[in-house]
Amino acid sequence: MAKVHGDDVIEGLGAIRRRGLMLILSSPSGAGKTTISRLLLEKDENLEMSVSATTRQKRPGEVEGVDYHFVDPTTFNLKVNRREFLEYAKVFGNYYGTPREPVEAALQAGRDVLFDIDWQGTQQVIENARSDAVTVFILPPSTKELERRLNTRAQDPADVVANRMAKAADEMSHYTEYDYIIVNLDLGWSVAEVQAILAAERLKRQRLVGLGDFVKRLREGQ
Numbered sequence: 001m002a003k004v005h006g007d008d009v010i011e012g013l014g015a016i017r018r019r020g021l022m023l024i025l026s027s028p029s030g031a032g033k034t035t036i037s038r039l040l041l042e043k044d045e046n047l048e049m050s051v052s053a054t055t056r057q058k059r060p061g062e063v064e065g066v067d068y069h070f071v072d073p074t075t076f077n078l079k080v081n082r083r084e085f086l087e088y089a090k091v092f093g094n095y096y097g098t099p100r101e102p103v104e105a106a107l108q109a110g111r112d113v114l115f116d117i118d119w120q121g122t123q124q125v126i127e128n129a130r131s132d133a134v135t136v137f138i139l140p141p142s143t144k145e146l147e148r149r150l151n152t153r154a155q156d157p158a159d160v161v162a163n164r165m166a167k168a169a170d171e172m173s174h175y176t177e178y179d180y181i182i183v184n185l186d187l188g189w190s191v192a193e194v195q196a197i198l199a200a201e202r203l204k205r206q207r208l209v210g211l212g213d214f215v216k217r218l219r220e221g222q
């Protein structure tokens with residue numbers, strides 16, 4: 001598991017290690033979640049992205065195994081039946097699911113996992129693994145800005161953009177189900193805010209393994 005503090009602090013006292021956490025980011029599309037995720041991953045070497053499986057078509061520039069595992073509906077169904085997903089949901093007419101195995105391996109090893117999943121998936125993760133989940137909802141600064149961002153994302157056809165705009169209002173109603181809220185007015189500031197959340201959550205007593213022994217030795221003057 002990853003170390004919580006530097007070697008100089010723990011030397012001779014036994015290591016305090018911690019279980020990884022699941023950092024879940026949700027937002028209506030166009031709020032800036034993808035960019036925030038990319039910057040977080042660049043800045044934090046203990047954070048890895050959960051790569052979902054999806055039945056939706058690959059967009060230009062997307063890479064199999066990096067952006068998604070692109071699968072057909074039959075394969076997706078098979079994975080559902082084999083309980084290979086930590087959570088799955090139908091979003092905008094396509095199915096999306098989080099492969100369970102890589103996430104469990106990462107958490108065990110003390111690595112943190114970043115999820116870009118919707119509110120339905122978040123609810124399932126909370127039901128199944130509340131203590132490992134840290135949930136963040138990202139809001140756009142205004143409807144006008146959301147509309148502007150969706151229109152400049154050229155990959156999607158106009159009817160898809162209109163559909164997402166209509167659904168954004170509905171998605172945003174789920175903000176009450178999240179631990180933290182970020183209004184993405186300034187990208188750099190929003191990234192710093194998520195980093196602050198991560199830094200604090202990593203120090204939560206419940207995640208620390210070996211803490212009891214560490215304090216015992218401290219108290220015994222070792």
Ligand code: 5GP
Pocket residue numbers: 026027029052053056087088089091092096097098116117118119120121122
């Ligand atoms: P997109 O098709 O634009 O990549 O993603 C559409 C929506 O699906 C986004 O809101 C994204 O958060 C959500 N999504 C992506 N992967 C998953 C997943 O594995 N599970 C769930 N529940 N939602 C996902």
